[in-house]
Amino acid sequence: MIRSIIIQPHSKCFLVARNYLTLAMRRQITLDASPPVHRGMMELDQTVFQKTVPVLAARVPASKTGLILKSDQMKKSLMNLPKVRSVVQDPADPNGARLLLLRVSDEADLPENARTYLAAESEGLITYDLKLNYDYWTADEILQAILPEELCDGSPTGFAITGHIAHMNLNDEYLPYKHIIGQVVLDKNVKIRTVVNKLDSIDHQFRFFKMELIAGVPEYIVEHHESDCRFTFDFTTVYWNSRLHTEHERLVEMFNPEDVVADVFAGVGPFAVPAAKKGCAVLANDLNPNSAKYLERNVKDNKVSELARVFCEDGRDFIRSAAKRAFDDPFLAYAGPKLTRSQEKELRKRQVAQGKPDASTSADSAQPTPAAHRKAISHFVMNLPDSAIQFLDAFRGILAENRPLSGIYSKMPMVHCHCFTRELEPENAEKDIKQRVEEKLGHPISEDVSYHLVRSVAPNKEMYCISFRLPPDVAYASE
Ligand SMILES: C[S@@+](CC[C@H](N)C(=O)[O-])C[C@H]1O[C@@H](n2cnc3c(N)ncnc32)[C@H](O)[C@@H]1O
Numbered sequence: 090m091i092r093s094i095i096i097q098p099h100s101k102c103f104l105v106a107r108n109y110l111t112l113a114m115r116r117q118i119t120l121d122a123s124p125p126v127h128r129g130m131m132e133l134d135q136t137v138f139q140k141t142v143p144v145l146a147a148r149v150p151a152s153k154t155g156l157i158l159k160s161d162q163m164k165k166s167l168m169n170l171p172k173v174r175s176v177v178q179d180p181a182d183p184n185g186a187r188l189l190l191l192r193v194s195d196e197a198d199l200p201e202n203a204r205t206y207l208a209a210e211s212e213g214l215i216t217y218d219l220k221l222n223y224d225y226w227t228a229d230e231i232l233q234a235i236l237p238e239e240l241c242d243g244s245p246t247g248f249a250i251t252g253h254i255a256h257m258n259l260n261d262e263y264l265p266y267k268h269i270i271g272q273v274v275l276d277k278n279v280k281i282r283t284v285v286n287k288l289d290s291i292d293h294q295f296r297f298f299k300m301e302l303i304a305g306v307p308e309y310i311v312e313h314h315e316s317d318c319r320f321t322f323d324f325t326t327v328y329w330n331s332r333l334h335t336e337h338e339r340l341v342e343m344f345n346p347e348d349v350v351a352d353v354f355a356g357v358g359p360f361a362v363p364a365a366k367k368g369c370a371v372l373a374n375d376l377n378p379n380s381a382k383y384l385e386r387n388v389k390d391n392k393v394s395e396l397a398r399v400f401c402e403d404g405r406d407f408i409r410s411a412a413k414r415a416f417d418d419p420f421l422a423y424a425g426p427k428l429t430r431s432q433e434k435e436l437r438k439r440q441v442a443q444g445k446p447d448a449s450t451s452a453d454s455a456q457p458t459p460a461a462h463r464k465a466i467s468h469f470v471m472n473l474p475d476s477a478i479q480f481l482d483a484f485r486g487i488l489a490e491n492r493p494l495s496g497i498y499s500k501m502p503m504v505h506c507h508c509f510t511r512e513l514e515p516e517n518a519e520k521d522i523k524q525r526v527e528e529k530l531g532h533p534i535s536e537d538v539s540y541h542l543v544r545s546v547a548p549n550k551e552m553y554c555i556s557f558r559l560p561p562d563v564a565y566a567s568e
Pocket residue numbers: 294295296327328329330333353354355356357358359360374375376377380402403404405472473474
């Protein structure tokens with residue numbers, strides 16, 4: 090945000106200044122509303138961020154304010170600093186005239202047409218003291234005024250939000266200032282109560298990152314909302330990545346409500362819970378006991394306990410037993426979209442009006458509709474990009490050991506397997522992924538194969554999701 094065009098000739102923040110200047114000229118800002126500089130401050134003192142900006146103001150009768158504000162002549166001269174109102178009460182005449190704040194402090198800087206117009210329409214020009222304080226400036230602006238000049242070029246204020254936690258990934262040069270950076274981020278974002286900085290280490294098995302508190306309260310159990318679902322989890326012991334929300338939505342979108350979905354590395358449920366909410370029957374698994382615990386809770390909180398079953402076992406064992414589990418203990422058939430209370434009421438009213446019996450009071454209303462149960466898995470989801478491909482050999486023979494299963498799999502399940510590749514060209518990336526998948530499956534894949542670039546995780550590392558139909562020869566392999 091541009092608050093000033095005053096550039097110190099000796100300033101090292103040349104690039105920042107140049108950008109400011111370009112934008113400033115475009116917006117014709119000539120007021121210095123930048124915060125006072127306090128370089129080297131290590132503990133935040135909000136009180137030193139005070140500034141009085143002398144602003145030219147036109148005194149106008151209250152009745153004429155609207156007209157003058159809308160006039161063509163004033164278009165380019167009215168105050169346009171963010172968060173500052175261009176009309177204020179005249180302190181010298183609280184019940185009468187208004188002051189129109191202008192975007193200059195000197196009458197000579199007003200465009201000719203505005204000056205002439207105000208000479209005719211206003212009751213005169215005065216200097217108004219615009220008072221700014223800590224609340225006025227953005228986190229970036231405050232930090233630009235605090236950090237050493239050599240750190241001004243970049244901005245350390247980027248962060249991701251999970252529930253009430255902001256997590257930052259500060260570069261080494263910012264670490265000496267981590268607490269003050271955290272405090273400013275905390276102050277400037279009302280929904281944030283905790284600010285953490287990611288540490289380099291990550292839990293290699295369960296993929297959650299280690300973190301240190303840099304500001305706010307040490308509360309790590311978050312409530313986060315995604316895909317119309319509520320997720321509660323302990324951010325210090327389970328994996329969660331808000332950047333994956335479009336990937337979560339993309340896959341869930343692919344599922345039909347009648348499908349049975351087996352999520353091998355389910356985490357706290359960002360695929361499993363929305364899929365169940367859609368109507369899918371879900372087997373959701375995670376080896377991390379904390380993930381499984383919160384997954385269970387999220388299933389309950391989102392009222393999908395009838396549709397989602399939680400397991401806490403190694404992905405390989407889960408893949409091997411999923412088909413048998415769905416067969417031995419089938420899910421109820423999909424019963425159509427869940428109606429809201431008001432939709433239910435409306436439906437009942439219509440039925441009664443049409444002379445049909447009121448389903449809610451008829452004798453068998455509590456009975457589920459007799460229909461085929463859901464026994465066959467339609468999708469396997471495998472989001473453990475570092476090593477999911479290594480688990481693919483577990484699919485060999487998943488239908489072979491249990492002969493009755495073969496009868497219900499008229500269509501083989503789809504497998505959606507996330508992975509990383511160092512190949513940046515899509516064609517090479519797809520070739521690389523396909524080769525590794527086929528090697529591990531011990532069989533070529535050819536049916537319904539597609540690749541989706543999920544995101545770039547590093548300059549030379551991409552995350553993909555390969556989807557393919559499990560080859561029958563793999564599912565029925567006898568070894
Ligand atoms: C990258 S996270 C994905 C979680 C979730 N699906 C999501 O999209 O946020 C991978 C998950 O796999 C779990 N995990 C790691 N190794 C596992 C294994 N051998 N078997 C089952 N789950 C495992 C981790 O605990 C973690 O929750």
